[in-house]
Amino acid sequence: MPIITSLDPRITRLGIPEHFDTPPSAKEELDQFQTFEVFCREKTGAHHVHVGSVHAPSPEIALSFAKEQYGRRGKVLNMWVVKTADVYVMDEQDADMFETAGEKGYRDVVDYARVRDRIDAFKQKQQTILE
Amino acid sequence: MAIQNLLLRMADDALIIGHRNSEWTGLGPILEEDIAFSSIAQDKIGHSLALFTMLQEFTGLTPEQAAFSRNAQDYTNCQLVEYPIGGYDFSLMRHFLFDTAELLRYQLLRDSSFEPLAKLAKKVVGEIKYHVFHANTWVVQLSAQGTEESHSIMQQALNTCYPLALGIFEPSKVEQELVDTNIFLGEKHLQNLWQDSIKETLQKAGLILPSLTDETVGYGGRYGYHTEYLQPLLDEMTEVYRLDPTAEW
DSSP: OOBOOOSSHHHHHTTOBSSOSSOOOOOOTTOSOEEEEEEEEOSTTOOOEEEEEEEESSHHHHHHHHHHHHHSSSOOSEEEEEEGGGSOOOOGGGGGGGTTGGGOGGGSGGGGTTHHHHHHHHHHHHHHHHO | OHHHHHHHHHHHHHHHHHHHHHTTTTTSSSHHHHHHHHHHHHHHHHHHHHHHHHHHHHHOOOHHHHHHSSOGGGOOOOGGGGSOOOSHHHHHHHHHHHHHHHHHHHHHHTTOSSHHHHHHHHHHHHHHHHHHHHHHHHHHHHHHSSOHHHHHHHHHHHHHHHHHHGGGGOOOTTHHHHHHTTSOOOHHHHHHHHHHHHHHHHHHHTOOOOOOSOTTTTOOGGGTOOOTTHHHHHHHHTHHHHHOTTOOO
């Protein structure tokens, strides 16, 4: 039976037949790895930051994949992998719970950033009235 | 010279296993594993480059010349690394047995009296630690946490690879000199450490070392005696180099 030949000798070596008498059987349902979410810490004291996900059959193998996929270029000090299924996720429809947060400036430090200026301005005003 | 002999064995091992394992690039069982295994193979080529660069002082050959222009009988890699990649079971088992030895070897060499080698060892030992972590997790996963079928395939792979792996430790004629000059504690010492180390992982994996009547079946490589598989590998690896050996890249 003729096999697939390629310029790439590795493909030729596989000896894959050009035609199959019977097509390869379909994969079993759910015959897949789990996904794991990957978190990297780049500096001492920094938070672990989510960088992506990997497919793997176990946490150990997920870590060994994550190391190469997300840690082979930049500097990384530590890594976490977490089963995606273990992450409890908010419903996207509930995004409206955050809708008015932007208006509540009094809850934000930035809102108090110029407080010294305001105090000074108030004192100035008081001074003017007294005089 | 003893040091030259040691450096060449290590350089050739790294070059040939690196080339072999890179044959999986694009063909790995899944994308993530393809990336990991290819990256490990690339690290090996990097180690061979560092070692050939060190050797240049003794041989006068550039790393490219040393890697690509010698005859098969001048390579001193162990036979284990030159065997075709086979199935993924064979490649993984070889990776496990070889890299466990590499890690222990480089750990010992951190204290070598030959300073350039000690420096290199300190630099790459972390990289090889990852190679062993990768190998260990797969061997345990497929043997102990897999199916009966995957376990028996891994046991078969161990039966095939183990006798060949003993060829890593084939003693050279300069063993005593390396020990006496505090360059390296020697292959025998390394082999003992290796036996203990692989036993630990194999126990977790539920795999059993085959009993051997002849421990030297994998020998020969260190003296230039190779299997029929090395020449075709060299032909393929040096194909582009031979088009124009003086080309500047």
